[in-house]
Amino acid sequence: MTPQEASERAEAICRLAPVVPVLVIDDLAHARPLAEALVKGGLPALEVTLRTPVALDAIRIMSEVAGGTVGAGTLLTPADVRAAKAAGAKFGVSPGVTDRLLDACEADDLPLLPGAATATEVMALLERGYTVQKFFPAEASGGAPALKAIGAPIPQVRFCPTGGVSLKNANDYLRLSNTLCVGGSWVAPKEMMLRGDWAGIVALAQEAARLG
Ligand code: 3PG
Secondary structure (H helix, E strand, O other), X not given: OOXXXXXXXXXXXXXXXXXXXXXXXXXXXXXXXXXXXXXHOOOOEEEEEOOOOOHHHHHHHHOOOOOOEEEEEOOXXXXXXXXXXXXXXXXXXXXXXXXXXXXXXXXXXXXXXXXXXOHHHHHHHHHHOOOEEEEOOOOOOOHXXXXXXXXXXXXXXXXXXXXXXXXXXXXXXXXXXXEOOEEEOOOOOHHHHHHOOHHHHHHHHHHHHOOO
C-alpha cells in the first residue's frame, strides 16, 4: 500500500465520526460490550492500543461487532504491525514514526495514521506521501493554536490530534480547517468499564458524536 493510498484510507476512517476512541483494554471480557456501546453511540472507528496483554485478542473480538472499524494503536515496531494485521486491524496508529515502521505498514498493507508533533516531522511524513497524520501529543505540543500555526505553511496535511483531548477542548481542534477528527480516551473511562456501565459509555459516545 502506498502512503497516498494509506492517507486516503486514513481520511475515510477519520471522517466516520468527530472522535476516534483511544482504548486501553485490560479485561478481554470488556472488548465486545465496549465496542458495541461505542458503535451504538455513534463512534464506529475504534483504536485499541497495543499496551495490554489482551489488546490483540480484543481487536479480534471487537472486529466482529457490526458497524465498527477497529484499528491498532501504539504501533512501535514492524512486529507490532504484523501482529495488528494478523489480529484483523483495519488501520494502525503510531505516536511517532521510524522508517522501519513505515516500511512495514506499506509492505503489510496496513493504512497508518502516523504521529507527528513538529513542522519538521509533518514535512518528513509529507515528503514520503502521508497527507493525513496524527498530531501527538496534541495538548503537550501546544494544543489547537500550535496545530493551527502548522496549518498556515502546510495546509495540505490534515490531522487527528490526540493526547490530552477532551470534551472541553475537542471543538477547539475540530473547528480548525486542518483537523478531520480528534482521538481521545475520555469516552471509555476505566471506572465505567470496571462497573460494566455500558449505557454510560453509550451516552458518552453520543455526546462525543455530536461534537464539531
Ligand atoms: C494515548 O496516548 O493514550 C492517547 O494519545 C490518548 O490520550 P488521552 O488519554 O489524553 O486521550
